[in-house]
Amino acid sequence: MTTLDYNELLGAADRAARAGGDIVRRYFGHLEGVREKSPGDWVSEADLASEQAIRALLTRDSGLPVFGEEAGGDDFDTGWLVDPLDGTSNFVHGFDAVGVSIGLIEDGVPVVGVVHAPLLDRTFCGAKGLGAFRDDRPLRVSTRAPEHGIVATGFPFRHKDLLPRYERALAAALRRFEDLRRAGAASLDLCWTAEGVFDGYFELSLGPWDVAAGGVIVREAGGVVTDWAGDDRAWLRSGNILAAPPAVHAALLDLAAATDR
Ligand code: LIP
Numbered sequence: 001m002t003t004l005d006y007n008e009l010l011g012a013a014d015r016a017a018r019a020g021g022d023i024v025r026r027y028f029g030h031l032e033g034v035r036e037k038s039p040g041d042w043v044s045e046a047d048l049a050s051e052q053a054i055r056a057l058l059t060r061d062s063g064l065p066v067f068g069e070e071a072g073g074d075d076f077d078t079g080w081l082v083d084p085l086d087g088t089s090n091f092v093h094g095f096d097a098v099g100v101s102i103g104l105i106e107d108g109v110p111v112v113g114v115v116h117a118p119l120l121d122r123t124f125c126g127a128k129g130l131g132a133f134r135d136d137r138p139l140r141v142s143t144r145a146p147e148h149g150i151v152a153t154g155f156p157f158r159h160k161d162l163l164p165r166y167e168r169a170l171a172a173a174l175r176r177f178e179d180l181r182r183a184g185a186a187s188l189d190l191c192w193t194a195e196g197v198f199d200g201y202f203e204l205s206l207g208p209w210d211v212a213a214g215g216v217i218v219r220e221a222g223g224v225v226t227d228w229a230g231d232d233r234a235w236l237r238s239g240n241i242l243a244a245p246p247a248v249h250a251a252l253l254d255l256a257a258a259t260d261r
């Protein structure tokens with residue numbers, strides 16, 4: 001078994017994310033080629049071109065397999081999970097909260113992550129044992145008490161069957177925390193949690209490409225990442241995620257358990 005060099009792979013992910021981000025920036029405000037894959041699920045020329053550029057660079061620089069949101073790929077235990085434009089609805093509406101998200105999983109566990117926000121001009125990264133950073137600044141999750149926390153979330157707008165449970169969680173979260181935010185790009189919600197801007201994050205049924213990179217970044221910033229039942233691996237596949245500093249994570253777990261009816 002070869003050992004992965006996380007530092008080197010972080011460099012590869014960073015180059016690829018910036019290349020994807022350059023493409024996203026060029027297309028912003030030009031909406032040719034936007035189409036709806038399924039209700040509320042948008043794809044644009046920018047997603048496709050960004051993914052193509054990212055794939056080519058990751059393959060050239062690492063030789064590891066790539067699975068992308070748009071073009072898919074083979075299943076693997078060790079390889080790259082890529083969202084070439086996270087927050088496509090934001091992008092289509094001209095809202096600049098979008099991320100290019102590249103996560104590396106090793107034996108099914110996220111170990112390296114880069115989230116580049118091309119329209120906000122910042123890049124978040126993290127790797128197992130190496131810490132988490134926004135550009136060169138180390139990241140740390142917040143220490144606010146849950147009742148003073150502003151917690152991010154995303155609505156399951158494409159999965160109406162999840163609404164009853166989600167609505168119970170949303171109502172409980174509004175009571176438990178000071179306030180909530182819904183910015184529309186899961187990868188950035190996770191990075192803002194790692195940065196201590198948000199005090200936690202919860203969402204249901206995301207894609208692994210939405211959360212792999214941000215999940216490592218939160219963990220390396222001192223946060224806890226699990227699914228809604230507290231499992232620390234299953235969140236990647238189910239996309240049911242709770243990510244927060246320990247005290248807010250505990251509050252989110254209670255709330256998730258109380259709404260599991
Ligand atoms: C989106 C997420 C967003 C979530 C949506 C969607 P996409 O990613 O980042 O937060 O609520 O369900 O998955 O599809 O724009 O890459």
